[in-house]
Amino acid sequence: MQFVSTRGRAPALSFSDAVLAGLASDGGLYVPVSWPRISPDEIAGYANRPYAEVAFDIIRRFAGADIDEATLGDIVEGAYKGFRHASVAPLVEIAPGHFVLELFHGPTLAFKDVAMQFLARTMDHVLARRGTRATIVGATSGDTGSAAIEAFRGRETTDIFILHPRGRTSEVQRKQMTTVLDDNVHNIALEGDFDDCQDIVKAMFRNAPFRDGVKLSGVNSINWGRIVAQIVYYFTAAAALGSPHRQVIFSVPTGNFGDIFAGYCALRMGLPIRQLVIATNSNDILNRALRTGRYERAGVMPTISPSMDIQVSSNFERLLFEATGRDAGLVNQMMDSLGQSGGFTIPNQALKLIASQFDSASASEAVTARTMQGVFAASGYLLDPHTAVGVAAGSPLAGGREPLVTLATAHPAKFPDAVREATGIEPGLPAWLADLMHRPERMSVLPADAGEVEAFIKARTRVMEDRT
Numbered sequence: 001m002q003f004v005s006t007r008g009r010a011p012a013l014s015f016s017d018a019v020l021a022g023l024a025s026d027g028g029l030y031v032p033v034s035w036p037r038i039s040p041d042e043i044a045g046y047a048n049r050p051y052a053e054v055a056f057d058i059i060r061r062f063a064g065a066d067i068d069e070a071t072l073g074d075i076v077e078g079a080y081k082g083f084r085h086a087s088v089a090p091l092v093e094i095a096p097g098h099f100v101l102e103l104f105h106g107p108t109l110a111f112k113d114v115a116m117q118f119l120a121r122t123m124d125h126v127l128a129r130r131g132t133r134a135t136i137v138g139a140t141s142g143d144t145g146s147a148a149i150e151a152f153r154g155r156e157t158t159d160i161f162i163l164h165p166r167g168r169t170s171e172v173q174r175k176q177m178t179t180v181l182d183d184n185v186h187n188i189a190l191e192g193d194f195d196d197c198q199d200i201v202k203a204m205f206r207n208a209p210f211r212d213g214v215k216l217s218g219v220n221s222i223n224w225g226r227i228v229a230q231i232v233y234y235f236t237a238a239a240a241l242g243s244p245h246r247q248v249i250f251s252v253p254t255g256n257f258g259d260i261f262a263g264y265c266a267l268r269m270g271l272p273i274r275q276l277v278i279a280t281n282s283n284d285i286l287n288r289a290l291r292t293g294r295y296e297r298a299g300v301m302p303t304i305s306p307s308m309d310i311q312v313s314s315n316f317e318r319l320l321f322e323a324t325g326r327d328a329g330l331v332n333q334m335m336d337s338l339g340q341s342g343g344f345t346i347p348n349q350a351l352k353l354i355a356s357q358f359d360s361a362s363a364s365e366a367v368t369a370r371t372m373q374g375v376f377a378a379s380g381y382l383l384d385p386h387t388a389v390g391v392a393a394g395s396p397l398a399g400g401r402e403p404l405v406t407l408a409t410a411h412p413a414k415f416p417d418a419v420r421e422a423t424g425i426e427p428g429l430p431a432w433l434a435d436l437m438h439r440p441e442r443m444s445v446l447p448a449d450a451g452e453v454e455a456f457i458k459a460r461t462r463v464m465e466d467r468t
C-alpha cells in the first residue's frame with residue numbers, strides 16, 4: 001500500500017516511510033492511495049474476537065508487505081497486553097441505546113494510548129531495522145504528550161520533544177509528562193496555546209535542513225500511524241452491537257479531528273456507520289464550518305475540556321481531500337487561504353458530501369458540567385469533561401433505531417477539579433499513579449518561537465550528535 005499527500009506535491013511513500021515522515025514534505029498529510037474494504041462477513045467475525053487480533057487484521061491491510069505479519073502480530077500483542085481491561089475498549093450502556101466506548105484503559109488513561117502504544121513499537125521496529133534514529137516532536141494539549149512520552153520513554157532509537165501550552169493542561173496531565181525523567185524525554189512548556197505548539201511543530205517540518213538534519217518525525221495525528229490504529233475500535237464497537245446487520249451512530253469529542261477521521265476511514269472501509277457526530281467544546285470552528293461552510297480561525301478559549309482547546313483541526317485537511325474528490329489543488333488553495341487570511345470557504349459540493357456523513361454540535365461549559373452531573377445522577381457513571389461534550393452532542397440522537405456510541409476519550413481522574421465541581425465526586429487516580437502528584441518534575445519553558453524551539457532540540461538530540 002502506498003500513501004499520498006493531501007497537497008499532491010510530495011512523493012508517495014510506503015507504510016513505514018509514511019509513519020517515519022509524520023507530515024509530508026509539501027506540508028500535507030498522508031492518506032492511503034485507496035481504501036481497503038472489509039466485507040460484511042469479516043465485520044461480523046470481529047464480534048468477540050480479542051482486540052489485538054482485530055487490530056492485526058485491519059492494520060495489515062495498510063502495512064502490506066512492509067512489515068511482515070509475524071512482526072506486526074508481535075507489535076499489536078505488545079501494544080495491547082498492558083491495557084487494564086481485558087477487552088481493551090469495552091462498551092458501557094449509560095442510557096437505553098446510548099453506550100460509551102471506554103478508550104482510557106491504557107497506561108496514561110486516555111484514548112491516545114491505543115494508537116501511541118502501537119506507533120512507538122512500529123517506529124522502534126522500523127528504525128532498528130534501518131539502523132538509524134529519529135527525533136520525535138509532538139504538540140499536546142495534555143493527552144497526546146503523556147501517551148507519547150510513556151510509549152517512547154527509554155527507547156534507544158528516539159529522542160522525544162513534547163510541546164505543551166504552559167499552564168493550560170490539567171495538573172494531572174502536566175505531571176504525567178514532566179515527571180518522566182528518562183534521558184530521551186524532553187518537555188517544553190511553551191508560552192502560548194495549543195495552536196502555537198502545533199504551528200511550531202509544522203514549521204519545523206517545513207524547515208527542510210532542520211527536518212532532515214535531526215531526522216524529524218511526529219507523533220500527532222498528522223501521522224498516519226496514529227489514525228490507522230484508531231480505526232480499529234470503531235469496528236470492534238460496531239461489531240459488538242450487531243454490525244454489519246445494524247447501523248451505528250458515533251459521537252466523537254473532537255479537537256484535531258484525528259479520532260473522528262479514523263471513524264470516517266472505517267466508514268470508507270465498509271463499516272455501516274449511520275452518522276459521525278463532531279462534538280466540540282466552545283472552541284467550535286468545526287461546528288461553525290459545518291453550519292456555515294466557512295472554516296474561520298478564532299482565538300483559543302480555555303475550557304474545562306482542555307485537550308480539545310484547539311482551533312486549527314489538522315485532520316480536517318484529510319477530510320477535505322476526500323470530500324473534494326482528492327483534488328490536491330483545491331486543498332492547497334484552502335490551506336494557503338487559512339495561512340494567509342485565517343479562513344477559507346468549503347466548496348459547496350464538498351460541504352454537501354460532508355453534511356451527508358457528519359453532524360456536529362458544540363457544548364458550552366455549562367452544558368458540559370450539566371451533562372456530567374445528569375449522567376452521574378441518573379446512572380452513577382462518572383464522565384470526564386471531554387466525554388461529556390460527546391455525550392451532550394450525541395444525546396439528541398439516542399434512543400432511536402440505531403445504537404449511539406459516544407467515545408469516552410479520557411478517564412475522569414485526569415480532570416478531578418472539573419468532575420468534582422460538576423458531580424461532587426473526586427475521582428481518584430489508579431494505584432500505579434497514586435504518588436504522581438508528589439513525583440519530581442523536569443521541563444523547560446520556551447517562548448512561542450520556532451527558532452528557539454529548533455535550537456533547543458538541536459542542542460539535545462542524539463541524532464545531531466551522530467552527525468557532528
Ligand SMILES: Cc1ncc(COP(=O)(O)O)c(C=O)c1O
Nearest residue numbers: 143254255256257258259307409
Ligand atoms: C481527552 C480527549 N478527548 C478528545 C480529544 C480530541 O481528539 P482529536 O484531536 O483526535 O479530535 C482529545 C485530544 O485530541 C483528547 O485528549
Ligand SMILES: N[C@@H](CCOP(=O)(O)O)C(=O)O
Nearest residue numbers: 140141142143144220221256
Ligand atoms: N488533544 C490532543 C491534541 C493533539 O492531538 P493529536 O491527536 O493530533 O495528537 C492532546 O491531548 O494533546
